[in-house]
Amino acid sequence: MQASVIVFPGSNCDRDVAVCVEAAMGKAPLMAWHGDATLPKSDLIVLPGGFSYGDYLRCGSMAANSPIMREVVAQAEKGAAVLGICNGFQVLTECGLLPGVLMQNKGLNFVCRNTRLTVTNNKTAFTTQYMADEEIIVPVAHNEGNYFADDDTLKQLQDEDRIAFTYAAGDNPNGACLDIAGICDKAGRIVGMMPHPERRAETALGGEDGKRMFTGIVEALS
Amino acid sequence: MSKTDGHINDTEITDALVAEHGLTPDEFQMVCAHMGRTPNYTELGVFSVMWSEHCSYKSSRKWLKKLPVDGPQVIQGPGENAGVIDIGDGDAAVFKMESHNHPSFIEPYQGAATGVGGIMRDVFTMGARPVANLNALRFGQPDHAKTRHLVAGVVSGIGGYGNCMGVPTVGGEINFDPSYNGNILVNAMCVGVARTDKIFYAAATGIGSPVVYVGSKTGRDGIHGATMASAEFDDASEEKRPTVQVGDPFTEKLLLEACQELMASDAIIGIQDMGAAGLTSSSVEMADKGGVGIVLDLDKVPCRETHMTGYEMLLSESQERMLMVLKPGREPEAEAIFGRWGLDFAVIGELTDTGRMVVNHQGRTIADMPLGPLADGAPEYDRPHVPTPQAADFDSSLLANAPDMADALTTLMASSEIASRRWVYEQYDSMVMGDTLAGPGGDAALVRVHGTQKALAISTDVTPRYCFADPIEGGKQAVSEAYRNISATGATPLAITNCLNFGNPERAEIMGQFVGCLEGMGDAGRSLDFPVVSGNVSLYNETNGTGILPTPAIGGVGLLKQHDKAVGNRFTAEGQIIYLLGDTKGHLGASLYQRDILGNDSVFAPPPVNLDAEAAHGAVVREAIDKGLIAAAHDVSDGGLAVSLAEMAIGHNIGAEISAQGDTGFWFGEDQARYVLAVTLDNAAAFETLAGGLPLQKIGTTTGAELKFGDTVTISVKQLHDLNEGWFPALMQG
Numbered sequence: 044m045q046a047s048v049i050v051f052p053g054s055n056c057d058r059d060v061a062v063c064v065e066a067a068m069g070k071a072p073l074m075a076w077h078g079d080a081t082l083p084k085s086d087l088i089v090l091p092g093g094f095s096y097g098d099y100l101r102c103g104s105m106a107a108n109s110p111i112m113r114e115v116v117a118q119a120e121k122g123a124a125v126l127g128i129c130n131g132f133q134v135l136t137e138c139g140l141l142p143g144v145l146m147q148n149k150g151l152n153f154v155c156r157n158t159r160l161t162v163t164n165n166k167t168a169f170t171t172q173y174m175a176d177e178e179i180i181v182p183v184a185h186n187e188g189n190y191f192a193d194d195d196t197l198k199q200l201q202d203e204d205r206i207a208f209t210y211a212a213g214d215n216p217n218g219a220c221l222d223i224a225g226i227c228d229k230a231g232r233i234v235g236m237m238p239h240p241e242r243r244a245e246t247a248l249g250g251e252d253g254k255r256m257f258t259g260i261v262e263a264l265s
Numbered sequence: 266m267s268k269t270d271g272h273i274n275d276t277e278i279t280d281a282l283v284a285e286h287g288l289t290p291d292e293f294q295m296v297c298a299h300m301g302r303t304p305n306y307t308e309l310g311v312f313s314v315m316w317s318e319h320c321s322y323k324s325s326r327k328w329l330k331k332l333p334v335d336g337p338q339v340i341q342g343p344g345e346n347a348g349v350i351d352i353g354d355g356d357a358a359v360f361k362m363e364s365h366n367h368p369s370f371i372e373p374y375q376g377a378a379t380g381v382g383g384i385m386r387d388v389f390t391m392g393a394r395p396v397a398n399l400n401a402l403r404f405g406q407p408d409h410a411k412t413r414h415l416v417a418g419v420v421s422g423i424g425g426y427g428n429c430m431g432v433p434t435v436g437g438e439i440n441f442d443p444s445y446n447g448n449i450l451v452n453a454m455c456v457g458v459a460r461t462d463k464i465f466y467a468a469a470t471g472i473g474s475p476v477v478y479v480g481s482k483t484g485r486d487g488i489h490g491a492t493m494a495s496a497e498f499d500d501a502s503e504e505k506r507p508t509v510q511v512g513d514p515f516t517e518k519l520l521l522e523a524c525q526e527l528m529a530s531d532a533i534i535g536i537q538d539m540g541a542a543g544l545t546s547s548s549v550e551m552a553d554k555g556g557v558g559i560v561l562d563l564d565k566v567p568c569r570e571t572h573m574t575g576y577e578m579l580l581s582e583s584q585e586r587m588l589m590v591l592k593p594g595r596e597p598e599a600e601a602i603f604g605r606w607g608l609d610f611a612v613i614g615e616l617t618d619t620g621r622m623v624v625n626h627q628g629r630t631i632a633d634m635p636l637g638p639l640a641d642g643a644p645e646y647d648r649p650h651v652p653t654p655q656a657a658d659f660d661s662s663l664l665a666n667a668p669d670m671a672d673a674l675t676t677l678m679a680s681s682e683i684a685s686r687r688w689v690y691e692q693y694d695s696m697v698m699g700d701t702l703a704g705p706g707g708d709a710a711l712v713r714v715h716g717t718q719k720a721l722a723i724s725t726d727v728t729p730r731y732c733f734a735d736p737i738e739g740g741k742q743a744v745s746e747a748y749r750n751i752s753a754t755g756a757t758p759l760a761i762t763n764c765l766n767f768g769n770p771e772r773a774e775i776m777g778q779f780v781g782c783l784e785g786m787g788d789a790g791r792s793l794d795f796p797v798v799s800g801n802v803s804l805y806n807e808t809n810g811t812g813i814l815p816t817p818a819i820g821g822v823g824l825l826k827q828h829d830k831a832v833g834n835r836f837t838a839e840g841q842i843i844y845l846l847g848d849t850k851g852h853l854g855a856s857l858y859q860r861d862i863l864g865n866d867s868v869f870a871p872p873p874v875n876l877d878a879e880a881a882h883g884a885v886v887r888e889a890i891d892k893g894l895i896a897a898a899h900d901v902s903d904g905g906l907a908v909s910l911a912e913m914a915i916g917h918n919i920g921a922e923i924s925a926q927g928d929t930g931f932w933f934g935e936d937q938a939r940y941v942l943a944v945t946l947d948n949a950a951a952f953e954t955l956a957g958g959l960p961l962q963k964i965g966t967t968t969g970a971e972l973k974f975g976d977t978v979t980i981s982v983k984q985l986h987d988l989n990e991g992w993f994p995a996l997m998q999g
Contacts, residue, residue, distance in 0.1 A: 053518055053519075055429075055431020059697065062699060096515070097515025098429075098515075154692070155695055182696055184694045242697075247713070247829065
């Protein structure tokens, strides 16, 4: 199994997620540079959190147009599993692999804290090790995590069971529509989420709720 | 400043121009003597920043020399970009705290942001990867017209920079006091980790070695920032907004990664960030430390504005820039790395054997100055100082109309000093890098050394109202509280950095505060084996002649060899025995109770600090934690024992029945060298044996969801929690 973590200038969770991928897979992922026009064939591609290109334009929009993303999109269309976390989720919406947009938090401030999530779809490639509707704790850390889409798109996401995670009742940190914390594509192989599973993947960091995202995808791909 | 005809250096050097540059007539005469002639305009500008209080420490040096700076754990003490200590296994912790007070008052977002950016550069210049940021903030009274604006801007700026850099902000402290109404304090601390054999220093050596500029382009921002930081404020200070720098954390993130990549090779001889006084200070310091000379060609400096004069380039404080001296011939590989990260790279000069700094621009030599006097020639002042008068003991007749205990405790839990800082720290990314074991809200933050079992414990502390009432005891207390906060996690305190914020040193009573605080700090550092390895002095924190409370902030760093032994400061379960370690005399002088419950602002003596007790109690707490005997530990500080108990209860909504009895002084006195410890029944006997001979009192048991003090006072923990959490959001909503 080959895993790749894409590194954009300004990515800052690339090492954190690589640690989790390596722990789950037993092998370090390839750290792929944004400027490269080619990407070795990858079974798993992770777009990490951070501030790609400083987020000086709309978050994720510059990264979505970087050379490596053409490769990411091409491999995703051929079935590679793709996980976008935080800024990575923003990149996935900007490049069109996932619908909707991440707007500024309703509270207008950056928010970093643990959130209670409900695993609303445990059949995606990443969530099979969770029970249906299991409540887990995973932290968020973002300024633009307020998921928005038009009503038709939201209805489609619901009808196609493409909402992967929601914030538990009363714990929506950003005003996201339908309390959406993460969504997936139709096949359940591309997942974008604002919370950071890599930050809660060992007991020393408060819990292991996020770890099963990584062990789950490795199990699915092995 | 600029002239339309002729060169800027043709400007006549008048007394008024000298004064405008912040040099006294005597200092100007010294400059002329060193130069052997009258300096030209550019040279005057260079001398003025190098000899500013901010860069030269001319009022403070005499006293800083008395601080303890040595110890087997010290690899690099004060004098470099940051201090370095040994944390075992070939690892080093690199850290420093620095002020960005004046700019943050004028432009809170950018002022605070660039303060954070600057301190991180100081740390990664040394070869370390920054792993934790903290900040010690002081604002004016909560209901002052500017306070909300300043809090919102500073917090947003700190988050904006640190979050983007991907370095967790894990702790700090905030105080509110009217003395900061016109002069807030923003002190940023950064801790990094490096290998002991890969520490980089500023000293430049090797005649002919290339001097290289990397990072952002140079603009006109921040010119004379160091001079601004060396003068008092008045009502016109906001006109100085153009001297505040603008930060670009994205570029700094790239600069960090590029520097780390180049540092993995052996191409660098010396490296120095361009902070205060920019290109001038970095080049002077590097060349002077290496005992060489330097020639700079300003035509090569990457600029983002047109028609900049040499004077402006030399004094610009544009951010995210570094100066390096490379081994000759290694320029291409370095340029390739910086190019890959999209950063400017330019060879702008070389080292010479002249001992002089020569600056060329547009075909002429615009400055030619001896390096020694620039770096070290500023006069060292022994400014007149008068000791702070001995404060009277607390007047207990003030307690005649004191409220009952429950009212006092609920009021304190929702007071400006005790209230939860959640509104602030949730705006900081405290978890990025995946090694934050204990973030904001604990006694000390705990950050794992990546890939090891070790963790660094980090805390910032000072109690300015103590320092005002008695600078010597206040100085001791600041160091002692950092020592306690680190010990309470189980970590061994190793070394401190300090950020010394005071008023105008030209006033004898202010200088007396400075001298007193440093005396106390020195005593504590020696007694607790807690030396000072880096620091920063910020004087002239005055507006219209009113000084701030003396605020010598301490940043302490400790080491926990096995992070899984750490304990937190919250009760973890019911049925645990609660102990109070340390003597309680009931000192209410300079306490929060005096200020916020009695509403009394008389100057009374603060609690005295017994350094032997601090050392002994800290040692037994650490040993008990190491042996696994402690379930939770919390130091007793602001608000006294009652507040400590309430804080331990609200974390997990676990109450307690307190059997100990006492008066107001017992519950709210701020006697030092004390800890509240929760111990399971199984471990109680072993713990009591270990603490044998020390003042140890069993004061109660954890149980239920209420705090019960004897039979008379019962308070819901939930109520305490809600009061504690409610204050800050209510303040910011206005």
